[in-house]
Every structure is written in C-alpha cells, then in structure tokens.
Amino acid sequence: MNICKGNPDTLTTTGERTEGPLPAAATRNACKLCTPLGAAMVFKGVRGCLPFLHGSQGCATYIRRYMISHFREPVDIASSSFSEDDAIFGGAKNFAQGVDNVIHQYAPELIGVATTCLSETIGDNMLGMIKTYQDKHCGDGPPLVHVSTPAYTGTHSDGYYSAIRELIKAFAQPTRITQPRMVNILPAMMSCADLRHLREICALYELEATILPDYSSTLEGGSWECYHRISPGGTSLDEISEMATAAATLEIGHTQAVDKDSAGSWLERERGVRCDALGWPIGIRLSDQFFAAMATASNRPMPAILADERGRLVDAYVDAHKYVSGKRAAIFGEPDLVVGLAAFMSEIGVRPVICATGSKVKKWKELLASEIEGGTADVEILSDADHAKLAEAARTLKPDIILGSSKGYPLARELKIPLVRIGFPIHDRIGAQRMLSVGYRGTLELFDRVANALLESRQDDSATGYSYL
C-alpha cells in the first residue's frame, strides 16, 4: 500500500481515503538492491568461488536474475533453500546438505556464504554452522567465508564492501615481508571494463596489482569451447593472502574513507599496509588524485600515454562546454558512484540539482559538499531514498538529464529527458559490463555520452530537427 507524501488525496494502510499530505510509510520502488547481491558480486570476483546464500530459494533467484540481465553471463548462486520448518527451527541441516551438494557438483576453491533476511531474522549462527561443518569434515574441503548481509539494514553497496572486508580478514595473513612494487586495489562496484582499465593502469606504472574483487573475466568472459561450472578468472586466494605484503592499498570510494572498519583501514591497522582512501576516479580532479596515488605507490611519474589521455579529455571539455554548461542533472545510485558523478558533472559545468542514494550513508551531505563546486545549498540531497522521492524532487526541480541505472527510465520517460545509464543494474541496454568510466579515458567516454544525450534531446525537441549542432 502506498501512502504518498505531498499527495493531496491519499490512501492509508487501512485503505481509507484521506485529504492532505501524509508521511510516506512504505518504500516505493526502492533505490537500492539487496545486501547479499553485493556480496555475491564480490564472490564472483574470486577465483573458483561459488556464492552461497543461506536462506530461501527466491533470494538467490532474484540476485541471479539481476546479475545475468546486467552482465549477460551465466551466474550460479547456491542456496540452502529454506522450507517453512527451517524458518522456524533454523537452517543448519539445509546448510550442511547444501554445502555438501555444492562441493560435489562444483568442486569450488572457496564457498562465499552470505546470509539473507530470513536467516538473519531467525538468528541462525552462521559461524557456528560453518565450524560444525568443518569440524565434522576434519577441515577437508574448500574454505568457507561468511559475510553477514541482512538486507533490511543495508544495500547492495554495503554487502559489496562487507564481503571484500571479510575476505581480507579471512585470508590476508600477517607477514613481515613487503613487496615494494605491489599494490592492492579495492575498487567500488565498477564495470568489468573499469576493472580491466585499472589493471592496465597498474601495468603502465609497472606495479603488480591485486584487485579485489576482479570479476572482469568471470562476469564478462569469451565464448567457451566447453562449459565451466565456475567461470574462469578472478582474484586467487594466494593473491588475497599476499595482500598483507603490499606496499599500499588504494581503496576507492568516499564512503570507505569515512568507514573506520573498511577493508583498507583494516589492512592498515592489522597488517601495516598503508591505505590511500580515494574517490571514484571519474572526472579530471578525482582521476588526478588517483594517478597521484599511483605515482606515489610506484615512485614513477605519470606515463606519457596517460598524460596524452588527460590532454584529450581537457580538449573535449573545451569543445563541448557550450552544449553542457548550465544544464542541470539528477544523479542516483550507489553512494560512491553518486559522489564521483556529482564531482564530474560539477566539473563540466552541469549542476547536480538532485543527488540520491538508497543507502543510509554516514556524512552523506558532507561527502557531496566536498566534491560539488559552489556548495550544495540548491542541491536536493537524498539518502535512504526511493524512486518515488526521487521523482517528486525531479518533477519540482526539472533536471535536463538523469544519470543512473535502468531504474531511472520511467522517470526519464515521464519528464521527457535523457537517461545516461551508469551503475547497477542496467538491464534495458546491451554492454553495461563494457562501459568504461574511470580514469581520463573512461571519463572521456562518459563525457561524450552525456554531451551526446543532451544534444540528441535538443535535436528531438526541435521542430526544425537541426542536423548540424
């Protein structure tokens, strides 16, 4: 039942019609996805790992559907498939049987166990179940790593970062060795093309990189001669183990910089690996910061190829400023992406008039204010938002363009403005996994997409239909 804030004629939860605005009592079209989805995406980026959801079958099906429609790849996610009895008496039996089946059918190198709302609500003791299982099998079989992911207290972003942290806590062994040319990269929830570009950048700086997670092959592989039950690729357990020997960790995402328990902070505190907290490298300024951190980690100047890319990006800004300058944007999605996009849009002269995320983010307003030029007094900043709130704000503030996932399409259609698809999920277009948006090269691609979307909209709105703009 919807109760609409600001709607003059609304229904209460009991179905009575009332007059005047009422506070929203229900989320309407959530601007977030469920927490274990983020964990499953991380587990898909670890070599030989099978994600395993402890809970009902539907959770795994929903997550698989979303990931398959975005990445267009087979995605297997196991489930302990709760019945009614398990929901009352606990899912220990199903868990043990499910793990047995997974080992038998997939022979995984690792099983990544994420909880669902149901198992969290009934209070299943996951660590106890894992220990009981491992004791019973005398430690034989693949390791199991657990991440707690109740979706009613988090979002897919939270699940993503939590899974990275739990993997590092479980496998990054203490060591006195430091490998000076080794760096850890902890990316935010980026596209496969972004992850590949990060690896390419590390190679240009002659750094050995461990990127966790790395689903650039597992969720965007080539065609196979024969079927693989678990997609090839991903970060190996040995690489995760060696993360404690790296000279530095580059942790991407503003929200992680303010989280004292982020994976990078943990590695610094517990394993002595210096952590550079960085924003999502979109736009010139945030990319400059990223490349400066790479230069420090490698003790090398920026390679010429990157300097050239920066020059071309500056030139593109100059060429197209008359088409983008003064426009207004609504941005929604994962919080770190929204901050990165707000910084980028502000840099190219587009005012981010709405910045919305479905997550509850510590210091959300401060994070945005630190990146949006000219302050945020006129910016509608929404956290814990749903698409209904976003739509209400957009109807009032009338942006020229929306940046976000496919979930923004109904609003873009209603307002007759373009939607530049970025983030997760993108399931009404092909190629989400190949969209590059990080670094100078990625920003250039994104900039062209934004500028061309505005041009196309102007062309479509024109009675004359100019072909020369």
Ligand code: SF4
């Ligand atoms: S019940 Fe919870 S974990 Fe399962 S799909 Fe729904 S939100 Fe996700």
